[in-house]
Amino acid sequence: MxxxxxxxxxxxxxxxxxxxxxxxxxxxxxxxxxxxxxxxxxxxxxxxxxxxxxxxxxxxxxxxxxxxxxxxxxxxxxxxxxxxxxxxxxxxxxxxxxxxxxxxxxxxxxxxxxxxxxxxxxxxxxxxxxxxxxxxxxxxxxxxxxxxxxxxxxxxEALLDPITALSGSGPAYAYVLLEALIEAGERLGLDPVLARRLSVQTLRGAAALAQAEPQLSPADLIRLIASPGGTTEAALDRLADEGVKRAVCEAIFQARLQAQRLGSHPSA
Ligand SMILES: NC(=O)c1ccc[n+]([C@@H]2O[C@H](COP(=O)([O-])OP(=O)(O)OC[C@H]3O[C@@H](n4cnc5c(N)ncnc54)[C@H](OP(=O)(O)O)[C@@H]3O)[C@@H](O)[C@H]2O)c1
Incomplete structure (x- = not known):
């Protein structure tokens, strides 16, 4: 080839x-x-x-x-x-x-x-x-x-629609998080360049650590950061109250549904 x-x-x-x-x-x-x-x-x-x-x-x-x-x-x-x-x-x-x-x-x-x-x-x-x-x-x-x-x-092949929803579209979900991190950094007083640099490296580092420690689940990794009564716990409580994890799961299901729709009407 x-x-x-x-x-x-x-x-x-x-x-x-x-x-x-x-x-x-x-x-x-x-x-x-x-x-x-x-x-x-x-x-x-x-x-x-x-x-x-x-x-x-x-x-x-x-x-x-x-x-x-x-x-x-x-x-x-x-x-x-x-x-x-x-x-x-x-x-x-x-x-x-x-x-x-x-x-x-x-x-x-x-x-x-x-x-x-x-x-x-x-x-x-x-x-x-x-x-x-x-x-x-x-x-x-x-x-x-x-x-x-x-x-x-x-x-x-049957797994390709779910995979389309998860990792095919996935970088976009990461960029939504990136956008939120940068916006929060800016609203907290950081200049945009610094906010982006800190946010990008944080996402990159989090992915690299998860890859380097496959025996640790995401919950294990979270426990390495969040201590009772600390800053991370305060943030995680708010994310849970807002239903962020559920919203992300539902978004990915929606993407899978769309992949199936596109497949059933390829010329639509
Ligand atoms: N973007 C992603 O992250 C991503 C990831 C995984 C899979 N995909 C898949 O990749 C495909 C393309 O996505 P995309 O985001 O790259 O779309 P895109 O930016 O719209 O690019 C598609 C290109 O195909 C051209 N095209 C259409 N018919 C053609 C033909 N007969 N001969 C030659 N070129 C033709 C279009 O030309 P015109 O400009 O003239 O319309 C357009 O430039 C989609 O099926 C998508 O599901 C995309």
């Missing part, structure tokens, strides 16, 4: 390309297929890979990575089936798009469905992947590509 074409020049494609660019001397080349010049509007984030609006670039690809919105999937798959070879592997990253639906469009192609997240851009993503009719050598190559973007887990 030397020549990879990412279809869709959007936010996810940008993150993937950035992540793959971090690999020194990669055994692959990446090009991006855009539908229009709309990617130019994102000029504040220059494209780190060749980009084309000519679908003919698909004819030279060894792997097509599908990174379009669910509403654009049918048209995109039609283009893939017209332009790419019938046996070119396709790796879909489209939320909710079932392998069975992909199979109807691409009856002969080896298929994989993956759910990465935007943190792939800095090699700190996590991608869940399920395969359909892929040779073990192709699976290994796709795993290697995804591992360049961060952690990789191979799962049953």
């Amino acid at each position: 030397e020549r990879i074409v990412v279809m869709g020049a959007g936010n996810l494609a940008h993150a993937l390309v950035q992540g793959w660019q971090r690999v020194p001397n990669p055994p692959w080349s990446v090009a991006v297929l855009a539908r229009s010049d709309s990617y130019l509007d994102k000029g504040w984030r220059p494209w780190p890979a060749p980009i084309s609006t000519d679908p003919a670039i698909l004819s030279e690809s060894d792997l097509v990575v599908l990174a379009v919105k669910p509403k654009d999937v049918n048209a995109a798959l039609q283009t893939v089936s017209q332009e790419a070879g019938p046996a070119v592997p396709v790796l879909s990253m489209v939320a909710g798009l079932a392998l069975a639906t992909l199979r109807r469009h691409l009856p002969h192609a080896p298929l994989a469905r993956a759910m990465p997240n935007i943190c792939s851009a800095v090699g700190e993503g996590v991608t869940a992947v399920a395969f359909d009719r892929m040779a073990s050598s192709e699976r290994a190559e796709i795993r290697r590509l995804l591992e360049a973007l961060g952690d990789v887990v191979e799962v049953e």
